[in-house]
Each structure stands twice: as structure tokens, then as C-alpha cells.
Amino acid sequence: MRELRFHRELYRGECVDSAIQVYAAYAEITTEEDETHWIVRIAASSPARERRIGDEMANYALGLTVREGKP
Amino acid sequence: MTMIEGIPEDLAHVDLDEKRAILDLDASLYPVEALYGAAYVFIDRCYVFLDRPAPQKLRIVVTPKSLEGGEAQLRQVVGELANELVSAAWRHQITQENRARIEAVTMQAISGAMGPPSLDDLEDFDFTDEAFEDPLGIAMSWEEKYAKKSDPAEETAAKGEEE
Numbered sequence: 752m753r754e755l756r757f758h759r760e761l762y763r764g765e766c767v768d769s770a771i772q773v774y775a776a777y778a779e780i781t782t783e784e785d786e787t788h789w790i791v792r793i794a795a796s797s798p799a800r801e802r803r804i805g806d807e808m809a810n811y812a813l814g815l816t817v818r819e820g821k822p
Numbered sequence: 823m824t825m826i827e828g829i830p831e832d833l834a835h836v837d838l839d840e841k842r843a844i845l846d847l848d849a850s851l852y853p854v855e856a857l858y859g860a861a862y863v864f865i866d867r868c869y870v871f872l873d874r875p876a877p878q879k880l881r882i883v884v885t886p887k888s889l890e891g892g893e894a895q896l897r898q899v900v901g902e903l904a905n906e907l908v909s910a911a912w913r914h915q916i917t918q919e920n921r922a923r924i925e926a927v928t929m930q931a932i933s934g935a936m937g938p939p940s941l942d943d944l945e946d947f948d949f950t951d952e953a954f955e956d957p958l959g960i961a962m963s964w965e966e967k968y969a970k971k972s973d974p975a976e977e978t979a980a981k982g983e984e985e
């Protein structure tokens with residue numbers, strides 16, 4: 752299980768959601784939120800795959816956030 | 823965690839096990855927009871993750887997509903990212919300083935492209951403002967300048983005809 756914590760002041764929630772939708776086909780993804788972060792947990796067939804999917808998803812969410820502007 | 827030669831340990835360090843470099847930045851020196859600008863440049867060759875570990879701290883975690891050069895490559899990525907951050911922060915500051923000028927030029931360009939005002943626009947326009955100051959009192963309105971001057975001989979003739 753890999754956990755990504757996207758800070759709410761740095762990532763737009765809808766961009767994180769879009770990234771999750773794109774990569775949901777490749778892993779089991781669960782979400783949670785606390786006061787400061789959007790928390791995304793990724794479970795896949797191997798730790799290497801979890802890491803790869805997490806990294807790609809983080810880049811995707813960052814790219815969308817930069818394009819949309821600061822949250 | 824390994825420190826990077828030439829860079830203070832509290833600013834940047836390398837995690838060789840995870841094959842990533844971590845930069846901690848002072849949020850008062852680097853605006854978030856600069857962070858986005860610099861991070862965006864790297865997302866084609868690195869995985870980039872942003873965080874805010876403390877209210878006055880920003881963190882960038884970069885993991886090269888292919889790490890063939892080992893620690894040296896990580897060190898190079900950190901150096902390039904630090905340079906890009908300075909550049910992005912500087913560009914952001916210039917943009918902020920020139921914002922009013924950019925807005926004025928943009929407005930002029932847009933108003934020019936909109937074409938001449940319509941009759942409704944002219945009807946709504948407020949003409950009551952003084953056009954300019956005239957301290958010597960030499961300005962003359964169009965009506966005053968081009969009004970038909972009355973001829974005294976013609977006036978007398980006209981009066982005679984009426985009588």
C-alpha cells in the first residue's frame with residue numbers, strides 16, 4: 752500500500768480527482784481527506800507498480816493544478 | 823539521507839534508497855507560483871511532488887524517471903531545479919511589478935479591437951466632465967466659434983418689412 756498526501760494549499764481537489772480517475776484502472780485507489788491534505792492510498796500487485804502509479808498520478812495532478820492555477 | 827556537496831543539509835538532501843532528492847524552501851522567498859513554474863519544467867523527466875511540511879516551508883521531492891547517473895545525476899537535478907526556482911521567482915516578481923502596465927496595454931488592445939462605440943454607448947456616455955483646464959479663458963466652443971453672426975443692416979431691413 753502506498754500513500755500520497757496532496758496538500759490542499761498546493762493541489763486542487765478536482766485535479767487530484769481527475770488524476771485518480773485516470774489511474775483507477777491500474778490499481779485499487781481509496782481516498783480520504785483531513786484538514787490539510789487529500790490522502791490517496793494505492794494498492795496494486797507489487798510495491799514497484801504502486802510506486803510507479805503513485806508517481807505518475809502525482810505528476811498528472813501537479814500538471815493539471817499548474818494549468819488551472821493555485822487552489 | 824545523504825547531504826549534497828555544496829548545498830546546506832537543511833536545504834536539500836538525497837535519499838539514495840528511494841532514488842530521490844528533497845528540497846526544502848523558505849516560503850517567504852519562493853512564492854507558490856514560482857514553485858509551480860519550476861516544477862512544471864521538470865515533470866517530463868522527473869516525478870515531482872510538492873508539500874508544505876510547515877506553514878513557512880515548501881518542499882519539492884524530485885525523482886528522476888531514469889536514474890542512470892546515480893547520485894551525481896540527482897545532484898545535477900537538484901542544482902538545475904534550484905536555478906529554475908530562482909529564475910521562476912524572478913520572473914514572477916517582474917510580472918507582479920509590471921502588472922498594471924500589462925493590464926493597461928491589454929485593455930487598449932481589446933478596446934481597439936471592439937471597434938467604434940455604438941449609439942447606445944454614446945448616449946450613455948457622461949459628457950459633463952470638463953475636457954481640459956482653461957486657466958486663461960481662451961477656449962471657445964464649436965457653437966461660439968461657428969455661430970452665424972447677425973448683420974445689423976439685415977436686421978433693420980427685416981424690421982421694416984414687418985412694419
